[in-house]
Amino acid sequence: MIPELNIALAILLLPLVSFVLLIFFGKRFMEKSGLVGTTFLGIDLLLAIYIFFSKLAVETRWDFTFTWIDFHTVVNNVPLKIDIGIMVDNLTAVMLVVVTLISFLVHLFSIAYMKDDVRYSRYYANLGIFTFSMLGIVLTNNYLLMYVFWELVGLSSYLLIGHWYEKKSASDAAKKAFVVNRVGDLGFFIGIMIVWMQFSTLTFDGIFSAIGHGNIPFGSNTWLTAAGLLIFCGAVGKSAQFPLHVWLPDAMEGPTPVSALIHAATMVAAGVYLVARTFPMLTADALMVIAYTGAITAFVAASIAIVQNDIKKILAYSTVSQLGYMVMGLGVGAYTAGVMHLVTHAAFKAGLFLASGSVIYAMHHALHHLNDHHTDAQDVRFMGGLKSKMPVTFWTMTIFTLAISGVPLTSGFLSKDEILAGTLAYSHFTGHSLIPIIGFLVAGLTAFYMFRMLILTFMGEHHDKHRLDHIHESPRVMTIPLMVLAALSFFVFFSFNPISASQGWFFQKMTYPTVAVPEAIASTPTVEFIEEIHHQHTMAMVLSVAVSGIGILLAFVTYFWKKISADAFERALKPVHTFLYRKWFFDELYDATAVAATLGTARLLAWFDGTIIDGVVNGAGWLTKLVSVFSGKFDSYVVDGAVNFTAYFAGLLGLSVRKVQTGKVQTYMIFAIIGFMVLLALYI
Amino acid sequence: MTITLTHFLIISAVLFSFGIYAVLTRRNAIMVLMGLELILNSANINFLAFSRFGGMNIEGQMAAIFVIILAAAEAAVALAIVLNIYKRFNTVNVDEISLLKD
Amino acid sequence: MNMYEIVFYFFAFVTVASAAVVVFSRNIVYSAFSLLFTFFGVAGIYVLLNADFLAITQLLIYVGGILVLLLFGVMLTTNTVNIDIKSGSMNVIPAVSVVAVLAGLLGGVFWTSDWFVSKQMGDLPVQTTSKEIGNALITTHVLPFEVASVILLIAIVGAAMMARREGLKSQNPSSK
Numbered sequence: 022m023i024p025e026l027n028i029a030l031a032i033l034l035l036p037l038v039s040f041v042l043l044i045f046f047g048k049r050f051m052e053k054s055g056l057v058g059t060t061f062l063g064i065d066l067l068l069a070i071y072i073f074f075s076k077l078a079v080e081t082r083w084d085f086t087f088t089w090i091d092f093h094t095v096v097n098n099v100p101l102k103i104d105i106g107i108m109v110d111n112l113t114a115v116m117l118v119v120v121t122l123i124s125f126l127v128h129l130f131s132i133a134y135m136k137d138d139v140r141y142s143r144y145y146a147n148l149g150i151f152t153f154s155m156l157g158i159v160l161t162n163n164y165l166l167m168y169v170f171w172e173l174v175g176l177s178s179y180l181l182i183g184h185w186y187e188k189k190s191a192s193d194a195a196k197k198a199f200v201v202n203r204v205g206d207l208g209f210f211i212g213i214m215i216v217w218m219q220f221s222t223l224t225f226d227g228i229f230s231a232i233g234h235g236n237i238p239f240g241s242n243t244w245l246t247a248a249g250l251l252i253f254c255g256a257v258g259k260s261a262q263f264p265l266h267v268w269l270p271d272a273m274e275g276p277t278p279v280s281a282l283i284h285a286a287t288m289v290a291a292g293v294y295l296v297a298r299t300f301p302m303l304t305a306d307a308l309m310v311i312a313y314t315g316a317i318t319a320f321v322a323a324s325i326a327i328v329q330n331d332i333k334k335i336l337a338y339s340t341v342s343q344l345g346y347m348v349m350g351l352g353v354g355a356y357t358a359g360v361m362h363l364v365t366h367a368a369f370k371a372g373l374f375l376a377s378g379s380v381i382y383a384m385h386h387a388l389h390h391l392n393d394h395h396t397d398a399q400d401v402r403f404m405g406g407l408k409s410k411m412p413v414t415f416w417t418m419t420i421f422t423l424a425i426s427g428v429p430l431t432s433g434f435l436s437k438d439e440i441l442a443g444t445l446a447y448s449h450f451t452g453h454s455l456i457p458i459i460g461f462l463v464a465g466l467t468a469f470y471m472f473r474m475l476i477l478t479f480m481g482e483h484h485d486k487h488r489l490d491h492i493h494e495s496p497r498v499m500t501i502p503l504m505v506l507a508a509l510s511f512f513v514f515f516s517f518n519p520i521s522a523s524q525g526w527f528f529q530k531m532t533y534p535t536v537a538v539p540e541a542i543a544s545t546p547t548v549e550f551i552e553e554i555h556h557q558h559t560m561a562m563v564l565s566v567a568v569s570g571i572g573i574l575l576a577f578v579t580y581f582w583k584k585i586s587a588d589a590f591e592r593a594l595k596p597v598h599t600f601l602y603r604k605w606f607f608d609e610l611y612d613a614t615a616v617a618a619t620l621g622t623a624r625l626l627a628w629f630d631g632t633i634i635d636g637v638v639n640g641a642g643w644l645t646k647l648v649s650v651f652s653g654k655f656d657s658y659v660v661d662g663a664v665n666f667t668a669y670f671a672g673l674l675g676l677s678v679r680k681v682q683t684g685k686v687q688t689y690m691i692f693a694i695i696g697f698m699v700l701l702a703l704y705i
Numbered sequence: 706m707t708i709t710l711t712h713f714l715i716i717s718a719v720l721f722s723f724g725i726y727a728v729l730t731r732r733n734a735i736m737v738l739m740g741l742e743l744i745l746n747s748a749n750i751n752f753l754a755f756s757r758f759g760g761m762n763i764e765g766q767m768a769a770i771f772v773i774i775l776a777a778a779e780a781a782v783a784l785a786i787v788l789n790i791y792k793r794f795n796t797v798n799v800d801e802i803s804l805l806k807d
Numbered sequence: 808m809n810m811y812e813i814v815f816y817f818f819a820f821v822t823v824a825s826a827a828v829v830v831f832s833r834n835i836v837y838s839a840f841s842l843l844f845t846f847f848g849v850a851g852i853y854v855l856l857n858a859d860f861l862a863i864t865q866l867l868i869y870v871g872g873i874l875v876l877l878l879f880g881v882m883l884t885t886n887t888v889n890i891d892i893k894s895g896s897m898n899v900i901p902a903v904s905v906v907a908v909l910a911g912l913l914g915g916v917f918w919t920s921d922w923f924v925s926k927q928m929g930d931l932p933v934q935t936t937s938k939e940i941g942n943a944l945i946t947t948h949v950l951p952f953e954v955a956s957v958i959l960l961i962a963i964v965g966a967a968m969m970a971r972r973e974g975l976k977s978q979n980p981s982s983k
Contacts, residue, residue: 685800691729732897738880739838761857763940763943770864773864775955781963
């Protein structure tokens, strides 16, 4: 095993150690729990950075595989055994840094944010297990372990979302996240089983090389597409893609730093990571479905985000929208752009969530101070004018907002640009022009609703002067993570050229994986596709800056200068507003269909239980009772009579036979010897 | 006429019958014990005879040794019991001790 | 008639005759002393069966141990006041018939059985068996050997226990 892989294992296990320490000895650490968790993650981050630099310096991939279970049989000329192991390639190395960095900053931020929480150490323990599972996903080299860690992420996100489980909405949200994820995971699992049936291996390498050699599941291209799409189902659940996106906004019931960790940088990124990992085995058809899923998700979420008033809900829908972007990017074939957007988005979206956490923290303290328990601390309509009071939060939030809006000089601009160029190239090759149209539309919408949020929160007038006096900047331990993430939102970290990322290290190192699917069903060959992206790049850049500019301008006109009345629009388009505000009625739809069907089935089963089964059981009971009455009569007359007669007979017999019992041992002995003699006589 | 296995068996059978007779008829518990010793001795003769005629197999002698060991233990315990009986009933005549009757 | 047969018949006679005295003597002390000769005769028969070690053991344990114990029993339990040294018989008629039939049956078994051994006594070199017995006791028969030792220990403890309780009882007349 390569020494670096030992370090990678250490990275994986340190958060687990933190979890074990805190879950079992949390009571002892109490206020120190945060420091313990943060220290572990700090070491983890340093190790990840070390791995990152040493991995990017070499071309080879680090892989360690061993046979876990050997069935000692051969199926389809392949020895049947389960290999598992860990692997570090460039994608993993980048993901390691992203996960540990965000996790570390969230740990740090939470020290202040969660200070007075009743389950402080439990919170940090859950953060530990979550980070462990997430690192497991990116480190493993096979679908089996990935599925295991996948489910662990599901579990730990359940624990984190439901951290304040006394609140019904929080426990409901946790359950919803868990159940909706299960729906996607079911598809994922079936996909894994198809792959296992065909290839008898679950390692990425083994599967891709088998496909590369022309080994197609059940000899059918459709099955290969199906396998890829089923595995993508897992990503749909985890990355909150349409139609399983409904859990993510509800999951905002968890603590805000958790939202930053789970819903910005890691858990939802797992789905995108899964698509990136599975990329070599995705056929053109599968990629098309993925691209449309991403595009629809991006548009639906962006349209909902426009009308939301809860600051976290806005961010949640913007996350869903951006995830749709990434998936769309991967779907159209812009692999590097999709992954890059994952990384850049992780930084600025985590920053946005932490900044909103900072705002909520300040609002909450101010409201608490004023004994105001009615005003919602997360509603942007009650904010405004916080700029002067919270300068650090404001400026960092502005940077994040610029980044997510795709304004030049930010990291978001680079990655979004590449995705848009990819969609243009895709439509050029395949004629699906709807996808770039949605892409640019969503870019404009994103800029609009993000600036709406920023303006409503920080600019203008606070509608309650008295409250404004009580709002203070958050403590240093919360603002430092914000500043770090703000710094990472600039272009220099990804490319020295502020308008194109293609010469930056990210594009140099994160090369396209070799596509394994047969040429006939593969998407556009990589080389041509990349060339086309270069052609479309300038156009994409100009267009995206233009739509972003329009979006930002509209936001300022509407909410800052108030030239256009938002309320008038809302009244004029009442049905549309309601439709968007109620989130396209997705929850109602699912309530009416899936939930209602489940409940109906359950009621039917309950009725069946209560009427038929209970009837049978009660009937059986009644019958048994009847039989037992008869049997009782039989007992008391026939059986008891027989028993009493036997006893009487035995007594009679005993009276006559007792004369034999003299009480003299020797008499008994004679009988014994007579018996012995009978044996002897029989022998003779 | 040489000495055969049957000779030894006959002697053991005679000793056995004497022992049984003593056990069955004597009223004194000590005498019963003596009869028991005779029975054990007859069994030992059988063991050794079969051992000798079976090609000098040592197993028979081993069995005899264990019989002797148990006879010693039995004698010790039995006499202790007899002494206790004597204390309890002031007699060692087994026919007078018939508590088993009821 | 060779020497072996003479010796055999001598010991057989001693054994059977003294056993008859043991059984039929009215005096329990006679019986006990006669038993000494029975044991002695049996020991002689053991020697004739090439069981020298057993013969010595027979003398040591039966004559030296068991017989002495029996004599102690006789002396301790005989009511000296009534001088009831004689010991009566009972069940004589059923016992005689039973024993007669039993002896007949045993003889029948002996005569009719086809033993898996030679009827004749093969020639053997004169040698002692104690070495073999010693070997067997600590190898193949070590478990019964150890069990026997435990049994002896239990017998000793049990006998001592009963003797002690007897002593306690005699001091406690209320239990009578």
